[in-house]
Amino acid sequence: MNVTCRIPEGAGYRMARVLVDRDESPFEAKEVDMMGLRQAPLGEVLFEDCRVPQANVCPDSGDTAKLLTITWLANRPTVGLMAVHLAQRAFDLAREYAGVRKQFGKAIGAFQLIQHDLAEIETAVVTSRLACYNALAALDRGERANGLSAMAKRYAVDACDRAIQLAMRIHGGMGLSRELGLEQMARDVRTLAIPDGTPGILTLIQGREITGFDGFRPA
Numbered sequence: 001m002n003v004t005c006r007i008p009e010g011a012g013y014r015m016a017r018v019l020v021d022r023d024e025s026p027f028e029a030k031e032v033d034m035m036g037l038r039q040a041p042l043g044e045v046l047f048e049d050c051r052v053p054q055a056n057v058c059p060d061s062g063d064t065a066k067l068l069t070i071t072w073l074a075n076r077p078t079v080g081l082m083a084v085h086l087a088q089r090a091f092d093l094a095r096e097y098a099g100v101r102k103q104f105g106k107a108i109g110a111f112q113l114i115q116h117d118l119a120e121i122e123t124a125v126v127t128s129r130l131a132c133y134n135a136l137a138a139l140d141r142g143e144r145a146n147g148l149s150a151m152a153k154r155y156a157v158d159a160c161d162r163a164i165q166l167a168m169r170i171h172g173g174m175g176l177s178r179e180l181g182l183e184q185m186a187r188d189v190r191t192l193a194i195p196d197g198t199p200g201i202l203t204l205i206q207g208r209e210i211t212g213f214d215g216f217r218p219a
């Protein structure tokens, strides 16, 4: 297993990547049963008194923290685009359903409140996609994109979560059925909020970029 951790250096610590071979350095690992993204298992790893030979520390020039940051900067808008993909599918289903489901002698898509919800979903999909593309384009240009990347993921996952709830609502009782797959989208999008930065941490990263003050490691 490739583990990123802190190792002692001088009076303090530095970040490092370490190869942990379970045969020579035993540790415990167990799968965590999750509500969503069930096709991508989450694991909890316990390193209790796990000793690793010095030779297993990956040679680098002290750039582990930088590498982690670069990875996160690209991952965040990419995770946001996963939420966009789910919300787009939910929108497509809701639009189609609004055209065929009839109540009170009319397609429900003719009711103003259903049109409002469809407009809200479409707005969430488009603005989320643009926020993610905006962050990725800034990264491609080699610009500092810490704030844009954090903003894109937090905004896209939140907006798409709400969009999927609205799409479920448009489907009435069928929105809750397993048959249409909307309930799976609702679970998956909520799971996306946690990896690569929780909404709280992403807010603080954006806040730090705006103000210059570090809100999660206050001096």
Ligand SMILES: Cc1cc2nc3c(=O)[nH]c(=O)nc-3n(C[C@H](O)[C@H](O)[C@H](O)COP(=O)(O)OP(=O)(O)OC[C@H]3O[C@@H](n4cnc5c(N)ncnc54)[C@H](O)[C@@H]3O)c2cc1C
Pocket (backbone or CB within 6 Å): 037, 042, 191, 194, 195, 196, 197, 198, 199, 200, 201, 204, 215, 216, 217
């Ligand atoms: C699907 C999935 C895949 C994952 N993949 C990986 C992976 O590949 N590699 C990996 O290492 N990890 C992975 N994780 C773990 C993930 O990175 C962590 O769950 C996430 O960073 C949150 O850490 P935590 O669960 O320890 O929560 P905590 O850090 O305990 O946070 C709990 C709450 O406190 C808030 N909080 C924490 N610190 C502060 C602060 N300073 N100020 C304000 N609020 C704060 C958080 O925002 C959160 O709301 C994955 C998780 C999931 C769900």
